[in-house]
Amino acid sequence: xxxxxxxxxxxxxxxxxxxxxxxxxxxxxxxxxxxxxxxxxxxxxxxxxxxxxxxxxxxxxxxxxxxxxxxxxxxxxxxxxxxxxxxxxxxxxxxxxxxxxxxxxxxxxxxxxxxxxxxxxxxxxxxxxxxxxxxxxxxxxxxxxxxxxxxxxxxxxxxxxxxxxxxxxxxxxxxxxxxxxxxxxxxxxxxxxxxxxxxxxxxxxxxxxxxxxxxxxxxxxxxxxxxxxxxxxxxxxxxxxxxxxxxxxxxxxxxxxxxxxxxxxxxxxxxxxxxxxxxxxxxxxxxxxxxxxxxxxxxxxxxxxxxxxxxxxxxxxxxxxxxxxxxxxxxxxxxxxxxxxxxxxxxxxxxxxxxxxxxxxxxxxxxxxxxxxxxxxxxxxxxxxxxxxxxxxxxxxxxxxxxxxxxxxxxxxxxxxxxxxxxxxxxxxxxxxxxxxxxxxxxxxxxxxxxxxxxxxxxxxxxxxxxxxxxxxxxxxxxxxxxxxxxxxxxxxxxxxxxxxxxxxxxxxxxxxxxxxxxxxxxxxxxxxxxxxxxxxxxxxxxxxxxxxxxxxxxxxxxxxxxxxxxxxxxxxxxxxxxxxxxxxxxxxxxxxxxxxxxxx
Numbered sequence: 121x122x123x124x125x126x127x128x129x130x131x132x133x134x135x136x137x138x139x140x141x142x143x144x145x146x147x148x149x150x151x152x153x154x155x156x157x158x159x160x161x162x163x164x165x166x167x168x169x170x171x172x173x174x175x176x177x178x179x180x181x182x183x184x185x186x187x188x189x190x191x192x193x194x195x196x197x198x199x200x201x202x203x204x205x206x207x208x209x210x211x212x213x214x215x216x217x218x219x220x221x222x223x224x225x226x227x228x229x230x231x232x233x234x235x236x237x238x239x240x241x242x243x244x245x246x247x248x249x250x251x252x253x254x255x256x257x258x259x260x261x262x263x264x265x266x267x268x269x270x271x272x273x274x275x276x277x278x279x280x281x282x283x284x285x286x287x288x289x290x291x292x293x294x295x296x297x298x299x300x301x302x303x304x305x306x307x308x309x310x311x312x313x314x315x316x317x318x319x320x321x322x323x324x325x326x327x328x329x330x331x332x333x334x335x336x337x338x339x340x341x342x343x344x345x346x347x348x349x350x351x352x353x354x355x356x357x358x359x360x361x362x363x364x365x366x367x368x369x370x371x372x373x374x375x376x377x378x379x380x381x382x383x384x385x386x387x388x389x390x391x392x393x394x395x396x397x398x399x400x401x402x403x404x405x406x407x408x409x410x411x412x413x414x415x416x417x418x419x420x421x422x423x424x425x426x427x428x429x430x431x432x433x434x435x436x437x438x439x440x441x442x443x444x445x446x447x448x449x450x451x452x453x454x455x456x457x458x459x460x461x462x463x464x465x466x467x468x469x470x471x472x473x474x475x476x477x478x479x480x481x482x483x484x485x486x487x488x489x490x491x492x493x494x495x496x497x498x499x500x501x502x503x504x505x506x507x508x509x510x511x512x513x514x515x516x517x518x519x520x521x522x523x524x525x526x527x528x529x530x531x532x533x534x535x536x537x538x539x540x541x542x543x544x545x546x547x548x549x550x551x552x553x554x555x556x557x558x559x560x561x562x563x564x565x566x567x568x569x570x571x572x573x574x575x576x577x578x579x580x581x582x583x584x585x586x587x588x589x590x591x592x593x594x595x596x597x598x599x600x601x602x603x604x605x606x607x608x609x610x611x612x613x614x615x616x617x618x619x620x621x622x623x624x625x626x627x628x629x630x631x632x633x634x635x636x637x638x639x640x641x642x643x644x645x646x647x648x649x650x651x652x653x654x655x656x657x658x659x660x661x662x663x664x665x666x667x668x669x670x671x672x673x674x675x676x677x678x679x680x681x682x683x684x685x686x687x688x689x690x691x692x693x694x695x696x697x698x699x700x701x702x703x704x705x706x707x708x709x710x711x712x713x714x715x716x717x718x719x720x721x
Contacts, residue, residue, distance in 0.1 A: 123639065124205055126632045127654035128216055129190075132205055133631075135212045138176045138189040145196055154697075161185045161195065162427065170697070177618055181694065184454050184525060186616050188631065190638075195424060198381060200333070201638030228362075235305045235363045238297055239328075239336040242307050245291050246279020246326040246339075256280045259325055262344050266393070267473065272400050275375060276327065281341055283323030289316070306338065306358040321356065327392040329358070329410075330374040332421065338364040340371075340392055340410065355391070357410060367415035368641060370422070371395060371408040377425060379404040385428040387484070388414070389468045390442065394432075397469040401477045406432075414446040417610060419453050428456045430484045435462035440497060444515065447490040448522040453614070459493035460484055491519060491532055495539045509540050516540075517551055524687065592623045596665060598682060599626055602633070603662060604669020606643045608679050609633060615686035620693035629658050629665075 139155055142148065148155040148171060159169035159180040168182035179186035185195065193204040209216050250256040250263075250273070259280035263273060281288070292302050299317050302308045308317040324341030331337045338358035358364055372395045380386040387406040389395050395408040407422070422429060431446060433439035443459045450457040460483055462471050472480050488496060498512025516536045523529040533551070537544040598617075602609050613634065621627045636651050637643050645666050652659035672678050 123651070124202060124216055124635075125654055126635060126651045126658070128209070128214065129205060129632075129635050130628070130655070132208050132212065132214055133176060133189060135214060136189050136208045137173070138178060138192065139171050139173050141189050141208075142171050142178060142192060159183060159185070175618075179616070179619060179694070181698070186619065188618065190635075198377070198425065201635065231301075231304075232363055234298075234301055235361060236335050236337070238292070238302055238305050238307070239338070239363070241292075241295065241297065242288065242302075242305075242339070243277055243279065243326075243328045243336050245288060246281060246321075246328075247277055248279075249282060249287075250278060250280040250326075255282055258344055262325060266397070268396065268400055272396060275399070276372075276396055279326035279328070281319065281321035281324045281326050285318045285322065288319045288321070304361060306361050306364070320358075324356065327371070327396075329364070329369060329371055331363075331369055332373055332377070334374050335363070337361075337369065338366075342392065355411065365641070366410065366412055368417045368421075370418055371410050372399070373407045373421070373425075375399075376404055376406060380407075380425050384426055385430065385484075386422060386426045387430045387432050388422075388446070389432050390434065390439075391467075391469075394468040397472055398477075398480075401472045401480075403472065403477050403480060413442065414449055416449055416453075419446075419449045419455070420613070423453050423455055427454075429458070430487055431457060431459045431490075432462070432468050432484070434467045435464050439467075443490075443493065447494070447519050450490060451519050452522040452524065454523075454525055454528070457490040458484070458487040459490055460487040461493070461497075491516060491536065492539075494519060495536065509542070513540055513542065513547065513550075517547065517554070520547075521551060521554065592626070595621055595623055595626050598685070599630060599633075600665035600669045601672070601678070601682065603643075603645065603648075603666035605672060605675060606645065608675065609637055609643050611679060612683070612686065613637065615683060616690050617686065620689045625658065625661055628655075629661055632658060632662075 139148065142155075142157075146157045146160050146169065148157040149167075151170075153172070153174060155171040155173070156167040157169050157171075158164040158167055159182055161180060162183040162185075164180075164182055166182075169178065169180045171178045177186065177188050178192055187195075189208065190201060190204045193199060193207060194201060197204070197207075199207065206216060208214075250259050253260070263278070268278075288302075289299070289308055292299060292308070299308065303310055303317060307320055309320050310317055321339065321341040324343050327340040327342070328336050329338040329340060338361070340358070341356045343352055343354055343356070357366070360366060371392060376386075376395075376399070383405040385405065387398065387403065389398065389406055389408050390411055391408055392410070395406050398404075398406045409418070429450065431443045433442045440461070447457060447459075462468070466474075468480075487493075494516050495512060498515055499508065502508035502511045513536065520529060520532055520536065523532065533547050534544055536542075537547050602612060617630045618627055618634075621630060632652060632655075633643055633648065636648055640647060645662075648662055649659055652662060
């Protein structure tokens with residue numbers, strides 16, 4: 121889609137009235153300064169969805185979804201950030217200029233494009249080998265044994281890497297591709313004991329890995345031509361490259377995204393063949409983690425497609441552990457996970473081939489919620505005695521601690537207490553004790569931030585650049601830390617800084633950071649500076665804050681402390697927003713608002 125300068129994005133945001141855009145999807149009515157309606161992102165009975173024309177943002181007090189007009193359109197239409205921006209620009213007659221990047225930016229863009237091109241060429245090479253009856257005979261036999269149709273092979277562009285050391289090396293040489301670039305793409309490896317290169321994938325069925333835009337960014341290979349003299353892994357994946365970050369990509373998402381949206385539910389499996397076998401059987405709403413633990417970036421992308429997900433891992437101890445590791449992330453992002461335990465020794469591939477999709481759908485419909493899965497497996501593994509229930513409660517509380525929605529947390533605490541046979545107050549006490557222990561390690565940072573924030577100004581009054589109060593100083597330190605340690609910015613995207621940052625310039629700068637992250641998947645200071653070329657005040661502010669960022673000896677502890685600070689600020693801002701609305705509404709609406717305020721306490 122191409123780069124869009126920040127000044128153009130701000131022009132789009134200033135021109136596009138968020139209320140007008142939202143009202144095309146959600147009926148709204150006036151309440152005080154804001155507009156309210158039923159949330160389109162969850163099952164909403166009371167109007168918990170609020171749109172602020174002053175701040176040009178939306179927020180749901182029920183599910184926690186919120187953001188600006190770009191985020192709303194992305195969420196409703198399933199668009200990328202750039203697609204949403206261009207849609208709004210076209211609607212409001214705003215021209216997006218062709219971007220002229222600097223030398224470094226051009227080099228990065230050219231390298232990225234070259235890597236994508238070489239991956240595309242490799243994908244064609246592997247696919248052609250598979251079609252060749254002589255070269256691909258062994259692979260064709262394997263595909264036939266697995267019962268994969270030609271349509272499925274084509275849909276996922278499966279291929280074959282011949283069992284030779286230099287078949288791809290020679291292919292690149294014949295077509296004039298730079299071998300050093302192919303090495304950077306992770307396709308070939310430089311020899312250590314002689315000049316030249318050799319193929320990374322040899323004697324393997326090849327699974328191209330596509331990003332959410334459909335670009336071929338990496339490959340996976342399943343060994344077929346086994347050599348008993350050489351020990352090799354069953355599956356081999358591309359290393360991380362400038363175009364491939366395994367923690368951000370989900371296999372099959374590009375092919376199955378629309379099916380997941382239509383079904384309103386997605387299925388998470390671990391491997392290539394699990395996903396492809398499900399697709400072959402008619403279950404087309406799956407994504408695969410490729411054997412790695414689910415990351416926040418992956419779950420954040422899943423959240424934008426569906427709220428309900430079924431974790432369908434292997435029916436063994438490793439599969440149970442993978443589900444347990446993933447559950448806190450799903451609950452943190454306010455998703456509704458279920459966990460389907462397959463019979464011992466079965467995996468999704470073997471099960472669906474034996475039993476068929478109807479049996480699988482029936483089991484998924486009856487699968488327990490994530491929290492019930494923990495309770496069921498805890499009793500089964502640890503026993504129903506005192507020690508067993510204690511260990512089960514500890515595992516459940518690890519998930520509960522990740523839940524931010526206070527209403528959902530309270531309901532699940534009550535459910536856990538009832539299932540295990542404990543007093544609800546005991547679970548609350550344990551949870552708060554754990555939170556206090558965690559807070560002790562970061563109290564100095566969070567207390568300092570809270571003290572500096574004590575006499576802040578009303579965010580609706582805009583910038584206080586000429587008279588910086590302590591609240592704004594704390595906000596500057598927060599943004600300075602994020603710019604100075606930009607690798608952690610992705611962890612703060614769901615902290616809703618746009619709702620509570622007091623200073624207007626800091627809110628604009630944060631939005632620019634979010635916009636760049638949405639376009640590029642990361643934030644480099646040089647790229648941020650380039651995006652702010654037309655906004656000299658924001659560029660100067662960003663460079664100053666980044667230069668003032670102090671070194672950090674314990675990044676994890678600092679991130680945890682600042683996220684806690686952000687959540688407290690967000691709660692405070694939302695409570696104030698609801699109290700302001702209460703002053704301007706009738707008794708019935710007031711009761712609804714009071715419940716929402718109590719949920720934030």
